[in-house]
Amino acid sequence: MDLLANLSLGFGIALSPYTLMLAVLGCFIGTIVGALPGLGPANGVAIMIPITFSLGLDAVAALVLLTSIYYGAMYGGRISSILLNIPGDEPAMMTCLDGHPMAKNGRPGDALVISGVASFVGAFLSTIGLMLLAPALSRIAYQFGPAEYFALYLLAFCTLGGIASNNQAKAAFASCLGIMIAMIGLDPNSGMARLTGGNLHLYDGIDFLVAIVGLFAVSEVFFFIEKHGKQGALNIKIDKVTVPWLEIWSTRWVMLRSSVLGFIAGVLPGAGASLGSFLTYVTEKSIAGEKGKFGTGVAKGIAAPEVGNNAAAGGALVPMLTLGVPGSGTTAVLLAVLVTLNITPGPTLFTDRPDVVWGLIASLLIANFVLLAMNVPMVKVFVKLLELPPAILMPGVTMVSFVGIYSLTGSYFDLLLVVLFGILGYVLRKLDIPTVPVILGILLGGKMEKQLRDAMVLSDGDWTYLLSSGISIGLFVAAFLGFIAPMFLRKFLKKPQLPTD
Amino acid sequence: MxxxxxxxxxxxxxxxxxxxxxxxxxxxxxxxxxxxxxxxxxxxxxxxxxxxxxxxxRPDAEPEWPGLASLGALLVATIALVGYAYALKPMGFLLPTAVVSAILSYQIAPRVVPAILAGLGLSVGLFVLFRFVLGLSLFGFPRGWF
Missing domain, CATH: 1.10.287 (Helix Hairpins)
Known part of the structure; x- marks a missing residue:
């Protein structure tokens, strides 16, 4: 029983008081970040990365803290969706559709409890799925050579932008932009400076943490300034929170189905939690039919997307850990964490650093229970936070991000780059160009080039080598289909509008 | 268009x-x-x-660009942040942070007194958090003052 032995190793690490404390802390911070409108898992983790590193935590501790924040933010995202009708992040959007109507019908407490339990079921089942699937996938990944990895990276770039964006050209441009930025700096093969324009600050390349903080956190501040902090006021009062057992029990099959669907959506490279919540909501809506009254505030309509988005969050960790290819925006940010910690994700991670993998998995299991406790009985604490005015919150977020970067690199040049990436992020988002592929490009661009060059070295410059194995051909075909398919599917997969107040 | x-x-x-x-x-x-x-x-x-x-x-539909006033606010915020990047090292943490967060706060909700209070509160609060709780090496004041 490898699994049990590994799990006991993991729990041995996760149950140490220090790690446990970090997991609880991470869950708490994550739920806050998720609950605050405008801050989601990606920017929440992005802001926390530099701070975490400045604290000098070791690999396991840092990873536990940051993934707890990640899971916490997935839970917390529903709070502002339900109460304010403002999704805290993209995946929480579908929760607005039934959650907000139910809150307006005078049952905000029930909506929060149902969605909290749904989050737990989705996250818990998908963590178990991760536990079973990841080791198996990592064994397959041993057969990957440079050609296969190159094809895999291409697949990630082709699918990541595809589903999230409305325009393939824009998504593809975002990926290219990221890779182009990754090329700046010293060429790893020859050691010569490339595309630096002679600027010494650029010889080390552009740190992806700088890009992440700029694109996610600073650009968000610009959006708040543009809107002058106008947002829905909290006019829904919560009296007392009771658990609607019967209603939760009535959604049991919805939760099971949605867990499986959400997990699969998460495992697909590049699809992620937004797709998970979208697919599960649409599926359950069509299963329930007209009688289901989806959109009017029914329990199933809250449970489905919330299970889906949390299940996808767990699923997205599978390709990230086993192949080093993130399945969503936030896992792209987590990949940045691993890379910075000098941990190479991929099949060897499971054999070389079992403490990291299994410690992480055990921490996630524990984090789930902590989050359930925080998000059902203690949910009113987080609701209070929604009253925090953005005029205090957003400058605070900016300062935390700046100090994080500054204490990590100590360079004013990097702070200037953060501002520059903030402006870039603002313009890109205005033009409906996704920013996640840019991050992924900066992260994976160098590796993608290296794999391609290694493949060419092995084959002595013969391009047909890239198509020499079944796996790589399959990946190239999947990449092509993944890029083409959304153009045709877009007609059928229209995103529903948010309910209007 | x-x-x-x-x-x-x-x-x-x-x-x-x-x-x-x-x-x-x-x-x-x-x-x-x-x-x-x-x-x-x-x-x-x-x-x-x-x-x-x-x-x-094949361009997409035109996005909603902010009006001149918002654009001005964004410009002010950008200049403040660039200034912050240059000021953080020579001037220490407290002063630039107070000024820049007050400016940002004012751009989000244009009321003078709350903005100044937000700036002061964030500056001192974050300094205590970073320096004493998290133990980062930050300088509160320009070097040589104390």
Missing amino acids: LASDRIFGAVVVLGALGYVATAAQIPAPFFSDPLGTRAFPMIVGSCAALCGAMMVW
Whole structure:
């Protein structure tokens, strides 16, 4: 029983008081970040990365803290969706559709409890799925050579932008932009400076943490300034929170189905939690039919997307850990964490650093229970936070991000780059160009080039080598289909509008 | 009109072509692998140029750009942040943070007194958090003051 032995190793690490404390802390911070409108898992983790590193935590501790924040933010995202009708992040959007109507019908407490339990079921089942699937996938990944990895990276770039964006050209441009930025700096093969324009600050390349903080956190501040902090006021009062057992029990099959669907959506490279919540909501809506009254505030309509988005969050960790290819925006940010910690994700991670993998998995299991406790009985604490005015919150977020970067690199040049990436992020988002592929490009661009060059070295410059194995051909075909398919599917997969107040 | 995507696409095409041209002039190293240092950046740059051309050819609906007042606010915020980048090292944490967070706060909700209070509160609060709770090495004041 490898699994049990590994799990006991993991729990041995996760149950140490220090790690446990970090997991609880991470869950708490994550739920806050998720609950605050405008801050989601990606920017929440992005802001926390530099701070975490400045604290000098070791690999396991840092990873536990940051993934707890990640899971916490997935839970917390529903709070502002339900109460304010403002999704805290993209995946929480579908929760607005039934959650907000139910809150307006005078049952905000029930909506929060149902969605909290749904989050737990989705996250818990998908963590178990991760536990079973990841080791198996990592064994397959041993057969990957440079050609296969190159094809895999291409697949990630082709699918990541595809589903999230409305325009393939824009998504593809975002990926290219990221890779182009990754090329700046010293060429790893020859050691010569490339595309630096002679600027010494650029010889080390552009740190992806700088890009992440700029694109996610600073650009968000610009959006708040543009809107002058106008947002829905909290006019829904919560009296007392009771658990609607019967209603939760009535959604049991919805939760099971949605867990499986959400997990699969998460495992697909590049699809992620937004797709998970979208697919599960649409599926359950069509299963329930007209009688289901989806959109009017029914329990199933809250449970489905919330299970889906949390299940996808767990699923997205599978390709990230086993192949080093993130399945969503936030896992792209987590990949940045691993890379910075000098941990190479991929099949060897499971054999070389079992403490990291299994410690992480055990921490996630524990984090789930902590989050359930925080998000059902203690949910009113987080609701209070929604009253925090953005005029205090957003400058605070900016300062935390700046100090994080500054204490990590100590360079004013990097702070200037953060501002520059903030402006870039603002313009890109205005033009409906996704920013996640840019991050992924900066992260994976160098590796993608290296794999391609290694493949060419092995084959002595013969391009047909890239198509020499079944796996790589399959990946190239999947990449092509993944890029083409959304153009045709877009007609059928229209995103529903948010309910209007 | 659909001008935004067209203009941005044109900028992308020009930028990407410039990138390809720059990449083409990377000097060749003594010992090179079959692909070399130039090929990959040139391929990616060409893809980007192609995407830019697509944006010019088939632009999306025009986004809602902010009015002049909001644009001014964004400009002020940007200048404040750039100033912060330069000021943080020589002037310590407390003063620049108070000023810049007050400016940002005022841009989000334009009320003078709450903005100043937010600036002061954030500056002192974050300093205590970073310096004493998290133990980061930050300097509160310009060096040599105390």
